[in-house]
Amino acid sequence: MTGIVEAELERFTRGDIQAFEALFREYQGEVYGWIIRIVHDSGAAEDLTIETFWRIYRARARFDPCRSFGAWARRIATNLALEHLSRRRLEKSLDNGFPIRAPGTGTPDPAIAADVCAKVLAAFDELPAKLRVTARLAMIEERPYAEIAEALGISTNGVKSRVFRAIRLLRKSLEKRGVRP
Amino acid sequence: MNEQDEALKQVLQRAAPGPTDCELKRDLWPEMRQRLDRPPVQISLGDWALAATLLLCLLLFPETIAAVLYLL
Secondary structure, X not given: OOOOOHHHHHHXXXXXXXXXXXXXXXXXXXXXXXXXXXXXXXXXXXXXXXXXXXXXXXXXXXXXXXXXXXXXXXXXXXXHHHHHHHHHHHHHHHHOOOOOOOOOEXXXXXXXXXXXXXXXXXXXXXXXXXXXXXXXXXXXOOOOHHHHHHXXXXXXXXXXXXXXXXXXXXXXXXXXXXXOO | OOHHHHHHHHHHHHHOOOEOXXXXXXXXXXXXXXXXXXXXXXXXXXXXXXXXHHHHHHHHOHHHHHHHHHHO
16 A cells, blocks of 8 residues: 555654655545545645644654554544534534535435435534544445544444444434434 | 444435545645745744733732733
8 A cells, every 4th residue: 555664654753854755645645535534625625634744743753653654644634624523513503504515525316305315414414523423434435443443543342332322313313303214 | 233224324325425536636745845844933032021921910910810801
């Protein structure tokens, strides 16, 4: 997957800017791809990718070159994406607006009635950020539980538990809205 | 996941599909480089002196805390 060798990772931890550039170029696409799956906004995903690498650079001395750089980057990216979602939710609640579909996201299946679709989206949007991200990655993006666990810094059982709680909350919320999937 | 959960998953996937394109369209390194080259925020001696004076005032006259909070 990667052409980055341990020696380069070691140079990065010592603050070598060329090693950091090599890492950045190798992983920017992967980090961006991970973030956009969570935030669904290409502009925000670009900003968060840069912020992720900025934090990576500042924390370089703490990185162990024997460990996976990709997993470390995903974890930092996930935390930033969660912060972004929480901020966005707060802004939305201040605007008191209906969730707006970000550009670049897929369009809902026309076979599902628009009102059902809106209710499902609203119910999903109401989930706490951590549950929403876990459910999105597990149920919509269908990422492996182990990968999600690593990115969120929790165990695989923790991911299963969050998905279970998300489903329970979603079902309750949809039933309140008169939808029984 | 049981059948009901699977059904919910299907509805969710149709109602809230993921991003259509997860590919990064451009190289972000130039922006990253700019960010790295940005000088760190410098706090002047005057600012430190002002902060220290404010802190001292708050310690000596705690009743001013409300006034400071109001002004913030």
